[in-house]
Amino acid sequence: MIELTASAPGKLVLLGEYAVLEGAPALVLAVNRRAHVRIETRDDGVCDVHAPDLGVSAARMTIDGAGLHWRCDAAVAGKLSLVEHVWQGMQREGLAPSAGTGFSLHLDTSGFFNADSEPRAKLGLGSSAALTVALASALAAYAGHAEVLGDRQQWLRRLLHMHGGWQGGRGSGVDVGASVAGGLIRYQLTGPAREPGFSALAWPMAGVHCLFVWSGQSVSTNDFLQRLAQWRTQRAAEYTAHMDELGRLSEAALQALARQDAQSFIRLTKDYASALQAFGHACGLEIYSPEQKKLAELASSAGVSYKPCGAGGDFGVVFADDAERLATFERAIVPAGMHVVPLDLDSQGVDSHMRQTRNSFPTRILT
CATH class of the missing domain: 3.30.70.890 (GHMP kinase, C-terminal domain)
Known part of the structure; x- marks a missing residue:
């Protein structure tokens, strides 16, 4: 049995919001609230999704050459639209796991809620982007394509199309950039194709x-x-x-x-x-x-x-x-x-590990 985990941090835009949509630079901080994804292989061929923060438990699905098909209530499937969207994007990129294997997919975004409020209030820290990055990275590694995570600039560009499509193409991808890169970054869309790119900056900021x-x-x-x-x-x-x-x-x-x-x-x-x-x-x-x-x-x-x-x-x-x-x-x-809210810098960015669940030690896929 194989267990693969991936996680990615949330973000705060410190400067450049809205203007970043038109090519201006933005100052973005990755913060220490993470989305976590865990994939566990199964021997029975069943595929299901567990997302407690969405009120979803063991939502069944099947995988074939045409994509992902839900075998659960339509209302439950609607809560998992991001999962379906990421899967479709991974298929277009040739990075999706092959059909015929069973696995359980566990999604955890609990860190993006305020634990002190009742009912729990969601914090605006880019949870959907962090989950997109963690989920896509976990699926890529699970499918045997862990190498795509090594070039973070290129991985950002591929992920931006997945998450941007889910938002209707209106977002800048600044939140995806923070989740991929970690740390404090300058983020900008450049050229006719509006290609995303980032460069690392020092944190804390001197004198600020x-x-x-x-x-x-x-x-x-x-x-x-x-x-x-x-x-x-x-x-x-x-x-x-x-x-x-x-x-x-x-x-x-x-x-x-x-x-x-x-x-x-x-x-x-x-x-x-x-x-x-x-x-x-x-x-x-x-x-x-x-x-x-x-x-x-x-x-x-x-x-x-x-x-x-x-x-x-x-x-x-x-x-x-x-x-x-x-x-x-x-x-x-x-x-x-x-x-x-006490938020600290998350310098790691997206991170992924794989291990055999019996008689083996963890292996880090991305450092």
Whole structure:
């Protein structure tokens, strides 16, 4: 019997959200909340999926040359649409496991929920991207194609098509990039083909202190992107003007970071936050929820920089060049009922292991 495991981290977009869709650079941090996938071979030829975070237990499926076919209730199969989408993508890439073998597929995204809330609230840390990366990597290794995981830039490009298709082609893939690469990265879409690429940056950022705040509100990124696509079609010139300004500020902030000019970087993140708020007003997206607006006011009073992360509404990041000012802000948000979430850098990125479940030792597939 063979057991194969893979995992991938979540992400926070620290800078460049929305503008990254138009080729601007984004600053992205892989965080230590991971999606885990486990594949166990079976002797009875049965294929099933276990996903407790989706309320799914032993959903049966069959595999043949035409793809994956669910043998369970349609409502259950609907919860597993990402699994089917990734499988189809792996088939197109020639990386899917062959038909005729039985296995159990276990999916765990529990780290992407706030354990202190009831009912559990989902944290906006890119769980679907992390699960896509972990699942595709596990399937590739299980099918005997572990070598594709070695070139992370190329693996990112292949994965982006899988996850982007599931999102209707609207996403930038910035979350997939963080899950593949790990660490702090500069992520950008370049060229006519909008090819994704990343480069590693140092963490922590020299002279910059930060913390992450959760507003307590879950947000659908896909819904935001659908509405943005409609507005972009209707108001193309206005959309371009906002994207140009956001892109200019993101590039300038990353250059300041490269120079280790902490004060300029923090000032530019404030400017980006203001431009992001103006963009949200123009297009009708609630990038700043009421809770986020309150956080921005508290940050201004404390002399620190605050901005939403990603699509907006749930997580935000606070930057300061002075640790005491950051502590003052943290004390101020407690009476307001806001939550500082302790998130750390995940430097590993996607990771995979395989072992014989009897009389053998684990083998690491990707380091």
